[in-house]
Amino acid sequence: PLEETLLERWKSLAPHDLASTTDIEKSIVYHTTYTLCRHRYNVDKTAMYSATSHSVRDLLLKEWNTTQERLHVTNPKRCYYLSMEFLLGRALDNALYCLSTKKEYAESVKALGFSMEDLLEEERDAALGNGGLGRLAACYVDSSATLEYPVWGYGLRFKYGIFKQIINNEGYQDETPDYWLSHGNPWELRRDDIKYDVQFYGYVATKMNDAGESRLSWEGGEKMYAVAYDMPIPGYDTKNCGNIRLWESQPHNLFDFGAFNNGDYDKAVNDQKRANNLTAVLYPNDNHDSGKELRLKQEYFWVSASLQDIIRRFKRSKRPWKEFSDQVALQLNDTHPIMAIAELQRLLVDVEGLAWDSAWDIVTKTFAFTNHTVLPEALERWSVPLMEHLLPRHMQIIYDINLFFLQKVEKQFPGDRDLLNQVSIIEESQPQQVRMAYLAVVGSHKVNGVAALHSELVKKDLFPAFIKCFGPEKFINITNGITPRRWLYQANPALRDIITETLGSEKWVTHLDELAQLKKFADDKAFQKKWMDVKYRNKQRLAKWISTNMGIDVSPDSLFDIQVKRIHEYKRQFLNILGVIHRYRELCEMNDSERSKVTPRVVIFGGKAAPGYFVAKLVIKLINSVAKVVNNDESIGDLLKVVFIPDYKVSLAEIITPASDISQHISTAGTEASGTSNMKFVLNGGLILGTVDGANIEIRDEIGEENIFMFGTLADKVPDIRHNQKFYGVLLDANLQAVIDLIESGAFGDASIFNPLIDTLTYGGDYYLISEDFDGYLKKQTEVDDTFRDKTLWAKKSIMCTAGMGFFSSDRAVREYADKIWNLKPIPSE
Numbered sequence: 001p002l003e004e005t006l007l008e009r010w011k012s013l014a015p016h017d018l019a020s021t022t023d024i025e026k027s028i029v030y031h032t033t034y035t036l037c038r039h040r041y042n043v044d045k046t047a048m049y050s051a052t053s054h055s056v057r058d059l060l061l062k063e064w065n066t067t068q069e070r071l072h073v074t075n076p077k078r079c080y081y082l083s084m085e086f087l088l089g090r091a092l093d094n095a096l097y098c099l100s101t102k103k104e105y106a107e108s109v110k111a112l113g114f115s116m117e118d119l120l121e122e123e124r125d126a127a128l129g130n131g132g133l134g135r136l137a138a139c140y141v142d143s144s145a146t147l148e149y150p151v152w153g154y155g156l157r158f159k160y161g162i163f164k165q166i167i168n169n170e171g172y173q174d175e176t177p178d179y180w181l182s183h184g185n186p187w188e189l190r191r192d193d194i195k196y197d198v199q200f201y202g203y204v205a206t207k208m209n210d211a212g213e214s215r216l217s218w219e220g221g222e223k224m225y226a227v228a229y230d231m232p233i234p235g236y237d238t239k240n241c242g243n244i245r246l247w248e249s250q251p252h253n254l255f256d257f258g259a260f261n262n263g264d265y266d267k268a269v270n271d272q273k274r275a276n277n278l279t280a281v282l283y284p285n286d287n288h289d290s291g292k293e294l295r296l297k298q299e300y301f302w303v304s305a306s307l308q309d310i311i312r313r314f315k316r317s318k319r320p321w322k323e324f325s326d327q328v329a330l331q332l333n334d335t336h337p338i339m340a341i342a343e344l345q346r347l348l349v350d351v352e353g354l355a356w357d358s359a360w361d362i363v364t365k366t367f368a369f370t371n372h373t374v375l376p377e378a379l380e381r382w383s384v385p386l387m388e389h390l391l392p393r394h395m396q397i398i399y400d401i402n403l404f405f406l407q408k409v410e411k412q413f414p415g416d417r418d419l420l421n422q423v424s425i426i427e428e429s430q431p432q433q434v435r436m437a438y439l440a441v442v443g444s445h446k447v448n449g450v451a452a453l454h455s456e457l458v459k460k461d462l463f464p465a466f467i468k469c470f471g472p473e474k475f476i477n478i479t480n481g482i483t484p485r486r487w488l489y490q491a492n493p494a495l496r497d498i499i500t501e502t503l504g505s506e507k508w509v510t511h512l513d514e515l516a517q518l519k520k521f522a523d524d525k526a527f528q529k530k531w532m533d534v535k536y537r538n539k540q541r542l543a544k545w546i547s548t549n550m551g552i553d554v555s556p557d558s559l560f561d562i563q564v565k566r567i568h569e570y571k572r573q574f575l576n577i578l579g580v581i582h583r584y585r586e587l588c589e590m591n592d593s594e595r596s597k598v599t600p601r602v603v604i605f606g607g608k609a610a611p612g613y614f615v616a617k618l619v620i621k622l623i624n625s626v627a628k629v630v631n632n633d634e635s636i637g638d639l640l641k642v643v644f645i646p647d648y649k650v651s652l653a654e655i656i657t658p659a660s661d662i663s664q665h666i667s668t669a670g671t672e673a674s675g676t677s678n679m680k681f682v683l684n685g686g687l688i689l690g691t692v693d694g695a696n697i698e699i700r701d702e703i704g705e706e707n708i709f710m711f712g713t714l715a716d717k718v719p720d721i722r723h724n725q726k727f728y729g730v731l732l733d734a735n736l737q738a739v740i741d742l743i744e745s746g747a748f749g750d751a752s753i754f755n756p757l758i759d760t761l762t763y764g765g766d767y768y769l770i771s772e773d774f775d776g777y778l779k780k781q782t783e784v785d786d787t788f789r790d791k792t793l794w795a796k797k798s799i800m801c802t803a804g805m806g807f808f809s810s811d812r813a814v815r816e817y818a819d820k821i822w823n824l825k826p827i828p829s830e
């Protein structure tokens with residue numbers, strides 16, 4: 001540490017704010033010259049984007065530093081959000097709004113000969129996530145920063161984010177790698193001084209510690225370095241700045257090179273290559289466990305580095321271990337980071353020398369677990385042999401955790417062998433499997449689901465036996481939320497402005513409940529007109545994007561019907577496109593007078609299929625085959641258009657979400673844990689066509705059932721229907737059969753390629769209940785058409801939608817986590 005007088009000197013020399021647009025221009029020119037080493041004769045949009053971002057980053061880092069200083073001084077309890085994925089999207093626009101300096105930067109950029117709008121488009125999305133789970137993590141760090149909670153995200157710095165989707169000439173999805181760092185990344189800061197060893201493989205030995213006690217110790221194997229990268233996360237309307245710390249793998253040059261490689265140079269080089277590969281690519285599966293060794297290595301690498309970092313910080317506070325959980329809360333985002341439970345227990349017992357029980361007490365008080373799915377194929381299980389090989393000491397620890405837990409259960413419920421089997425962390429299969437979700441339940445003090453219905457299903461279907469052991473209080477619900485900053489303020493400036501004008505202030509941006517005041521204006525004709533004009537302009541903006549990028553012309557006067565999300569059987573994009581085919585069939589059979597009564601519709605799809613998910617990829621192909629026929633059928637004209645927007649991502653969502661009249665959230669009841677795009681659409685005045693599933697239910701409760709179109713089998717009826725299908729087979733709905741017949745007639749090209757898809761409706765039952773729900777779906781669609789023709793009624797519903805969305809702010813969700821799980825208080829910046 002420097003002496004007091006020197007500290008004063010440093011303080012007096014600290015960089016000052018960029019107070020005027022001239023200051024901003026100077027800063028941009030500075031970065032162009034010195035950060036990028038570009039001459040003024042040689043500045044293009046990319047360079048200008050980069051220089052501007054570096055200038056903005058300076059402002060963020062200043063807030064980052066004062067935030068860290070404040071936390072260092074107050075040393076409060078902190079929360080760490082362990083998430084494999086952070087689907088951040090673009091940073092520049094968000095940072096400019098958070099620093100309330102967008103106007104000044106836009107002027108400065110203009111004065112230097114560029115347009116801010118162009119520059120914003122230069123930025124590559126940070127797409128370190130698959131879908132809902134990763135985007136949720138991004139919304140939660142936004143809200144934590146805004147609410148001034150001391151929360152950090154911990155994750156991995158993938159060199160390749162989620163793949164880029166290309167729709168080829170045949171209408172199939174192709175994938176290309178997303179090398180998002182190709183032009184550098186101004187939004188991260190590499191910390192060469194923050195670096196940890198992470199170990200794999202090896203064996204367990206018995207060793208004497210300094211006190212002469214024998215301890216188990218994990219020895220040998222290979223080591224890698226984890227190097228930290230920080231991404232500052234600005235809060236809105238505060239000087240507080242959050243952080244996401246992402247780890248990158250690096251070869252460990254020094255580790256026992258000779259001994260472990262026996263002079264085998266090829267192997268030595270390969271080991272180094274492996275280290276470079278570890279954090280190279282994000283696994284592209286949403287709601288599906290890949291089961292790959294490399295994935296388990298990624299998971300352990302990330303939680304090991306994060307825990308070392310967190311423990312180092314805790315040790316600086318010089319507090320006793322028993323106070324660990326007063327200083328640290330760790331939130332496990334899904335099953336991916338659950339090895340952290342065994343790792344913390346190992347560090348406390350093997351390395352720090354705590355007794356097993358004291359260590360376990362700390363562990364269970366520190367961790368909490370969020371479950372995001374009830375789909376069995378998404379819940380991670382790792383085979384015992386793989387775990388013994390890769391993490392031998394952890395496997396022993398998990399066996400011990402299980403043993404002690406089962407002993408407790410046996411004591412509580414003597415002789416209940418069934419119960420013991422039901423709650424055992426080890427599944428007695430061939431080979432044995434570690435049920436990671438069970439380890440999380442045993443090792444956490446709270447388990448939460450992400451929407452009311454989902455949290456009930458977590459208790460009833462996933463962990464029923466655990467309720468018996470722990471009581472129901474351990475299992476709670478915290479309904480998901482989205483950040484109103486990105487999803488309304490930024491994405492929909494026109495709507496933002498009339499809301500602010502109508503409510504008389506911008507308070508709603510951080511107090512979303514304020515939107516309820518819009519209800520007063522729902523019947524106001526003048527307001528309705530303004531409101532729907534905004535919707536129209538947002539539809540024009542999307543229509544322009546579609547025309548420019550895809551060469552398809554769609555009319556903003558049509559009803560825009562949108563379904564954008566990962567392509568998955570349970571989300572039933574198949575149901576949607578079958579409904580489109582039904583609509584097309586009906587149109588084909590109508591005469592002119594009948595057609596004149598039809599509500600023109602544009603059906604928009606978007607979303608990625610996991611590269612190995614054959615049926616999902618076939619759905620994309622079917623959508624594109626149908627689009628080709630329908631869009632080129634001149635007799636149909638504007639009455640029906642079908643668009644599959646390629647490469648759906650956060651930055652595209654910001655254009656798409658404000659432009660819906662209707663969006664579809666039509667998962668089989670009980671399968672979509674929450675959904676979050678449903679919230680984004682409704683917040684932007686779009687109505688929903690949805691099933692009684694996930695957060696749709698609570699959206700209905702908040703906005704009123706007259707403002708949402710709901711249909712379909714209820715969750716509690718699904719199991720019986722599936723069961724009956726197994727016995728009696730599936731008798732397809734008549735309209736559905738006609739649609740299938742049309743596909744099979746070759747109306748959309750070679751029908752045989754679609755056989756595997758059509759088979760999912762009949763062979764072994766219609767698992768996702770598409771036939772069962774088809775009639776209800778079509779009837780609701782007719783109701784949507786009829787309602788849309790009543791412009792006044794529609795405008796009122798649209799206003800009521802936005803007005804009712806206060807509850808779904810991620811600010812509310814994060815506050816609930818802080819109060820009910822983390823026991824965390826905000827640390828005000830001023």
Ligand code: Z16
Pocket residue numbers: 130131132133134136285286287288334372373378450480672673674675676694
């Ligand atoms: C994911 O995106 C979700 C769950 C999961 O287990 C794994 C991944 Cl990668 C999604 C849910 O499907 C969705 O319903 C939910 O809204 C979202 O997580 C956030 O909770």
